[in-house]
Amino acid sequence: MKEIPQISESEYEVMKVVWKYEPISTPEVVEKVSKEIDWKPNTIQTMLARLVKKKALQTTKQGRALVYTSLVQEHEYVEQKSKSFLKKFFGGTLNSMVLNFIENDQLSKEDISELREILSKRDTKDGEK
Numbered sequence: 001m002k003e004i005p006q007i008s009e010s011e012y013e014v015m016k017v018v019w020k021y022e023p024i025s026t027p028e029v030v031e032k033v034s035k036e037i038d039w040k041p042n043t044i045q046t047m048l049a050r051l052v053k054k055k056a057l058q059t060t061k062q063g064r065a066l067v068y069t070s071l072v073q074e075h076e077y078v079e080q081k082s083k084s085f086l087k088k089f090f091g092g093t094l095n096s097m098v099l100n101f102i103e104n105d106q107l108s109k110e111d112i113s114e115l116r117e118i119l120s121k122r123d124t125k126d127g128e129k
Contacts, residue, residue, distance in 0.1 A: 004072055004080050005054040013037060014047045018057060019074045025065040 007015060017032045018024055024032075029048060030041045048068065051057040059066045083092070090096035098115075101107050107115075 004076055005056050007051070007054070007056055007072075007077065011047050011051055011056070014044060014051065015056065015070070015072075015074075015077070018051075018068050018070050022069045023060075023067045025062070025067050027065065029068065 013036070014029065014033055017029055021028065021032065026045060026048065030044045033039060033044050034041070048057065048066075052059055052068075056070065056072045057068045058071050059068055061067070086092050086094060086097060090100065098107075102112075
């Protein structure tokens with residue numbers, strides 16, 4: 001399994017912009033992140049530099065600007081964080097998490113219907129194999 005660097009919650013906000021718009025230059029990242037979060041440009045540039053150092057991003061120079069592309073795919077990162085979350089809070093099982101939400105009335109009837117539909121589609125898909 002590919003090793004994925006640790007990305008802080010703040011760095012994750014920057015990564016989300018890179019994933020959505022890559023390849024993307026430093027001024028573009030600063031502009032897009034600043035629309036969502038009240039951070040100074042230097043803070044965003046520092047996070048970009050950290051993400052490059054962690055090998056989550058790579059840069060190429062286009063003219064005078066640095067352009068960023070990701071070295072970590074969003075789905076890989078989300079998968080890793082999901083597994084870590086399940087392991088930390090629910091013994092690594094999705095069933096425990098869903099049961100916890102159901103028992104604590106955290107799922108609406110619509111959520112449960114949607115889950116049933118997803119499982120039904122999954123069963124149909126598995127049956128076709």
